[in-house]
Each structure stands twice: as C-alpha cells, then as structure tokens.
Amino acid sequence: MKKIVVTGGSGKAGRSTVKVLQDAGYDVRNVDRVPSLAGVPTWQVDLTDYGQTLDAFTGAEAVVHLAAIPNDGIHPPERTFRENTLSTFNVFHAAVTLGLKRVVWASSETTLGLPFKKVLPKVAPIAEDHYPYPESSYSLSKIVGEAIAEQMARWSGIPFVGLRFSNVMEPADYAHFPSWQDDPAKRRWNLWGYIDARDAGHSCKLGLEAPIKGSENFIIAAADTCMLMPNTQLLAAEFPGCLLAPGTGENDSLLSIAKACRLLGFEPQYSWRTAELG
Numbered sequence: 260m261k262k263i264v265v266t267g268g269s270g271k272a273g274r275s276t277v278k279v280l281q282d283a284g285y286d287v288r289n290v291d292r293v294p295s296l297a298g299v300p301t302w303q304v305d306l307t308d309y310g311q312t313l314d315a316f317t318g319a320e321a322v323v324h325l326a327a328i329p330n331d332g333i334h335p336p337e338r339t340f341r342e343n344t345l346s347t348f349n350v351f352h353a354a355v356t357l358g359l360k361r362v363v364w365a366s367s368e369t370t371l372g373l374p375f376k377k378v379l380p381k382v383a384p385i386a387e388d389h390y391p392y393p394e395s396s397y398s399l400s401k402i403v404g405e406a407i408a409e410q411m412a413r414w415s416g417i418p419f420v421g422l423r424f425s426n427v428m429e430p431a432d433y434a435h436f437p438s439w440q441d442d443p444a445k446r447r448w449n450l451w452g453y454i455d456a457r458d459a460g461h462s463c464k465l466g467l468e469a470p471i472k473g474s475e476n477f478i479i480a481a482a483d484t485c486m487l488m489p490n491t492q493l494l495a496a497e498f499p500g501c502l503l504a505p506g507t508g509e510n511d512s513l514l515s516i517a518k519a520c521r522l523l524g525f526e527p528q529y530s531w532r533t534a535e536l537g
Contacts, residue, residue, distance in 0.1 A: 260320040260360050260467060262286045266306060266350060267326030269293035271427045272365065275460030276323055283464060290315045291326060306346035313353045323463045324350045324364035328397070336396035343400035344407075351407055355415045363466035366405055366421040366476055368514060369398035374448035375498070382502045383450060383494060384515035387423070387476060405476055412474035420466035420523075421476035425452040425514055427459055433531040440487055447497040450513040451484035455529035465523040477519040482527045483510045 263280055267273045268289030277299055280287050289301040304315045306326055316322060326346060328339045347364070354362045371385060372378045372392030380389065393399040408419035426449055439445035462479045486493060489509035494501050507513075510532075519525035 260285075262288075262318060262320045263467070264288050264290055264316055264319040264322045265463075266290045266322065266324045266346075267365075268299065268301070269296055270325060270329075271429055271456050272424065272459040272463075273325045275429075275456040276325065276463040277460075279457070279460035279464050280323075280467075288315075288319065306349055307342055309349045309353070312346075312349040313356065316350075316353045316357055316359070319357070319359060321359050321361040321363070321467055322350060322354050323467070324362065325463075326350075327365065327400075331395045331397045340396040340400045343397065344403045347400070347404040348407055351411050351419070355411050355417060359417065361418050361420070361467055362408070363420045363422065363463050364404070364408065366423045367398060367401040368423050368425045368449055368452065368478065368480070369393070369395065370401050370405070370423060371478075371514075373398070375450070379498055380450070380501045382504055383490070383498070383513040384504060384507060384511070385450065385513065386515040387478060387518055405474070409474040418471045419474040420469070420471055421474065422459075422462055422466060422479045423476055424459055425449060425454040425478070425480035427456050428453050428531070429456045430534055433534045436485055436531050439485075443486065443488060443493050443496045446485055447493075451486050451493060452480045452512060452514040453485050453531070454480050455527065455531075458525075458527045458529050461528070462519065462523065462525050465525055469523045471522065475522065477523060477525070478514050478516055479519055479525065480512050480514040480516055480527075481530060482512055482516070483530050483532065484512060485531060486510070 269291040
C-alpha cells in the first residue's frame with residue numbers, strides 16, 4: 260500500500276500524519292475542506308456527500324480517516340452527530356466499494372466515559388474495555404463509527420483500525436502545561452492524558468502496517484500524564500475511589516496503551532517533560 264488518502268490532513272493530527280507518511284515514502288493525498296498544505300496534493304471535499312467521497316478515494320489503496328467535527332462546542336450537538344456519523348459512513352462505504360486494503364481512522368478517548376462525571380473509573384490505567392460510556396453527541400458519533408467499522412470489516416474482510424486518540428498536542432501547546440500544575444481538577448476530564456501530534460501521526464502509519472484483522476480499536480496516548488503531581492495524589496484528589504494498578508509509575512499514563520504497544524508496536528517518542536516550554 261503506497262497510495263494513501265488522509266482525510267482531515269490539514270488538522271493537528273492530520274498534518275503530522277501526512278508528514279510521517281510522506282517521510283516513509285507513501286504517496287499521500289489530503290482530503291479536507293481546508294485549502295491545500297504546501298507540497299501535499301489536496302482535494303477540497305465534503306465527506307457528507309458520498310459521490311464526492313467516492314471520487315476522492317478513487318485510485319487510493321488505503322485511507323486514514325481523521326476528518327471530523329472535533330467536539331460539541333463548535334456546532335449544535337445534532338449537527339456534530341449527523342456530520343460525523345454520515346462522513347464516517349461515507350468514508351467506510353467508499354473504502355469497501357473501491358476495495359481498499361485498509362482503513363485507519365480516528366475514534367476517540369471520549370468513548371471511554373470522559374469527562375468522568377457520571378461513570379467513574381474503578382482502576383487506572385483504564386483500558387479499551389472501559390467502554391462504552393458516551394457523554395456527548397461527539398462521543399456517541401465515535402461509538403457509532405466503531406459499530407460501523409466492525410460490521411463493514413465483517414462484510415468485506417478489510418481491516419479497520421480505530422485509534423482512540425487522547426487530547427492531541429503540538430509542540431507549541433506544551434507552553435500551556437505549567438498553567439494547570441497546581442490544580443489537578445483542570446485536567447481530570449481525561450485522566451490527565453494527551454498525545455503528541457507526531458506520535459499520533461506515527462500511530463497512523465503503524466495502523467496501516469501492523470498485521471491486524473477485522474476491526475480493532477486502540478487507545479493512543481503519551482506514555483506519561485500531563486502533570487508533575489504523582490498519580491497517587493492525582494487520584495486521591497479527583498477520583499478517591501479509583502485504585503492505581505500495581506506497577507504503574509508515578510507519572511505513567513492513566514490511559515493504558517498496552518494493547519497498542521502489543522499489537523501495533525506503538526511506542527510514544529515525545530513527552531512534554533523533555534520539550535522546550537518557552
């Protein structure tokens with residue numbers, strides 16, 4: 260597989276994914292509503308239109324689907340749900356219709372119960388089986404996407420790799436991290452998780468290349484939390500009933516990436532702790 264369509268290639272995770280794939284020798288086409296990235300062929304496409312989606316994917320061998328309305332705060336919830344589910348269906352259906360060899364796509368950590376106000380984690384790090392607890396139309400759209408992926412993989416035999424990304428951060432975003440160190444409540448909503456955009460892009464490459472069958476979903480997060488405060492103190496302050504799993508380091512991620520490490524070969528390379536914070 261060398262000809263890859265990346266939807267949403269102009270976004271945070273998308274820009275990194277396009278670069279990682281191009282550096283690895285892939286022929287990448289960006290499909291996005293946003294104008295072209297420099298040096299990247301871009302088709303401006305409305306993915307809620309199936310005909311446009313099918314045309315944009317013609318000639319590709321695989322797709323990395325990252326395009327979506329990223330949360331409920333941008334548009335009314337019904338629009339977020341409608342556009343995310345329809346565009347995801349169109350992408351998956353076009354991939355099956357055209358006989359693409361693989362679909363890698365962005366699911367979300369929000370499917371796990373974020374912001375953890377109604378269903379509290381009992382043990383951390385939480386893993387893929389802490390699912391599904393949607394608390395927004397955005398997270399519900401991702402759960403619907405996972406259900407569609409499972410059935411289309413069953414129908415077609417095409418592997419579908421869902422990446423439940425944590426909060427995507429670019430290097431410039433690390434300058435904000437010191438501002439919440441004194442208050443664990445500020446980032447409790449996703450168990451203090453994050454993922455560097457460069458590692459997110461690398462995980463997409465691994466999703467294309469790993470020997471996956473059927474439909475599989477993976478938590479993709481950094482190896483550490485976004486906090487200096489040890490995990491025992493974080494949990495005591497915000498989730499006093501949650502146990503810390505034996506062997507978890509004091510700043511290890513509380514979103515388990517064990518499955519991604521095991522099946523994808525994912526190993527995060529970037530941390531805010533070693534970045535220049537400005």
